[in-house]
Amino acid sequence: MSRAVTLRGIAALAAVLFAFPAAAQDVLIRGARVHTATAQGTLENADVLVRGGTISAVGPGLAAPAGVPVVEAEGRPLTPGLFAGLTALGLEEVSGEPDTVDNALGFADTHSVEAQWRPEFDVAPAYNPHSAPVAISRVEGLTFTVLAPGILPGGSFVSGQGVAVRLDGSFDAALDPSRTLFIQLGSRGKGFAGGSRAGQYMLLEQAVREARPNAPANLAAMAPSHGLLTPIGRETLARYLRGGRVLFYVDRAADIRQALLLAERFGFQPVIAGGAEAWKVADLLAAKRVPVLVDALVNLPGNFDRLGARLDNAARLHAAGVPVGFTQSGDATHNARKIRQLAGVAAANGLPWEAALAGLTRVPAEAFGIADGLGTIAVGQRADLVLWSGDPLEVTTGAEQVWLGGRPDSMRSRQTQLRDRYLREDGGWPRAYLK
Template sequence: MMRLASLIALAIAAPVSAQTIAVTHAEAWTLEGETPVCDATIVIADGKIVSVTPGGAVPDGATVIDARGRPVTPGLVNAATQIGLVEVSGSGDTRDMASADERNAAFDMSSALNGNSTLVSLARADGVTRALIYPAPSRFAPFNGEASMARLRDGVEILDAADVGVYAVIGGGAWDRLGSRAVQWAALRKALVDARPALTPEKGKGKKGKHGGPPPPGRRAGEALIRAVLRGDVPLAIQTHRESDIRQAAALVREFGIRVVIIGGTEAWRAADVLAAAKVAVVLDPQVNLPGSFDQLGARQDNATLLRRAGVAVAIGQAGGAIHSNYNAGMALREGAGIAVANGLSWIEALRAVTTAPLAIWGRGGGTLTPGADADLVVWDGDPLEPSTNAVRVIVEGRAVSSRSRQDVLAERYKDVR
């Protein structure tokens, strides 16, 4: 019995080898070009795409998924969300998106990610396989903390990469205790300037805290985070909407030589030329058609179109506390992309804005259906940018995962109730 129990334990602990999957008769949108590969066979092994071939052969022993001529795309990526951190906004024990600890400048919320959240399975059922998870405002103004990338695989462990960006909020209503946004910008610039000497060990050596000793651990961690931005290891993400603030964010690129990503960017279209010149990417929500604040008076639904015409990298996400930043993060993503198309963005550019663009913006790369790429893909029963379309099969890291949500379970449970 002891030996049997040991063998069972080892079997549970051992990694399961990734299966070989062949998706046949697919309209494969590889994103290498503007058109799909028709009647494609997509071969997947060891978590990677092996080949995408028109009428290709199926390897012996492969699990076959017949797409029946339907669209197959890379897995969708929400470029700004809080799924896995927030379950019910009105319940404090399900909100893990912010730090109330002023000593923790480098707030890392990745350990709070909950893959068992019903909102994770809901997003996955809508074809989302990866998502950028951002922190809400903490007490350490003007920075919120670190952003992370989640992989919406089955199970509780969904962290894909921690510390993929440093997150800050600038604008009306943000950091009210700092006062004017001029103070907010001054605080952000001061943090960047103060961290510069520490980039050179000799210059930073011996830096003292306010009582003569070394800086407290939280402050040191915060400075290390900012140095990562100054070195170009990760981007500085600034959630802001007003044109004047967006231009200030672009100015940071010239002043410090850093990478900047604008989150929200309702009035970004007004500074499209400046953003393009500074290579500042924008993560926006095309559903925003009315101002939610005085910072958003310039709201318009062709924001993404105007930015792309100017050469600005654009991805789609939901930020700033809107309900879709956690609930319906998949449906809102697809609907937003469809609205962008209705307002002038090409269909293929909209698909890129929810696949390859977010991964490029956050420094991950990939997101295509090409040999060697990560095998994250979705089989759809129609146009993926149409809200009424369903994800028929979802594959994450080369494995077919559940596309059933809690809503599906409840619908099945009560469908025969009169």
């Protein structure tokens, strides 16, 4: 016989189910406001049945198979697990302590052979699924992210490769179809190209020529001042020339246009991140079906690349037919939970609510080639789900329960442990005396 569980009992149920992993992948979530992030839209008072970690049925009045626990959602919103943005989760423990930061490559001697361009730099092997910020983000309803390489002195504006990972605490969390090369264009990268945007395109042209199959045979013997790439770097870049995904960090409309022309010329599959002025070239982006990950809080000209920044950027892009997702500027890793605010601000400035939720779920999953399993609530999808206390795009709501592959998360992190230890109010003592 199935067990009905209220929201207050979910945490206790999670503790029991973690002791029985097989059973932990089965659950019926009953009576939820199901935001599918598909063409079905939102289903009122609907049920979601999970068997073996996969969604097996979605609809009203579903019967619970024998032995499958039942969670009573009581009309609360249920969404797919949310995208945390482009982050260094699991790569950066304490941003001010270099020993715990592994997301960027730089060399002190910029004239050494090691300082050649390194597109082969891949951050995935350094990922630590047990990093404290991973669990902190997970209990906020974030279930996947794209690990993004950074940029350091002695590196290059081709900063390396990243990959999507599930934030489920597993060591095999990387989703290989999402592997992406990251290139930083515009003002953020021109200092690594002789101080000129034109220098960036000049160097990219040289790197591509080195990576092509008809490159001169003597490239391996070239001095660093002549050859940009190592032998492995040439092999890596060559793979992206055959339709690989390349993410361009770029804001200025003119630079976005150049990035798209470059992608078409070199055979890249482009994704735009930042895109403060993307609305100016929305028709071009839409025609090429290029996804754009925006920071919807960027509405002021913080630099000359963002002179055209505006709050309705996401709404204008969506209206033109551009796939719109979200990522943060600044410290995206330790503030990953704030990405919901970006979607909420975009919705408050003209982006339809369903499109704003899709920007945190389906759109990034599609952009990085992992939609066959993540980003929607549909039969056959992996059951990464979040039950919310209210509207998930409101900052005053929170995740009541997260399921990862059908298993309920413990909803515990270092922050909750510190809260529970130092904010106990039993014993009648003044707050200063509490443990």
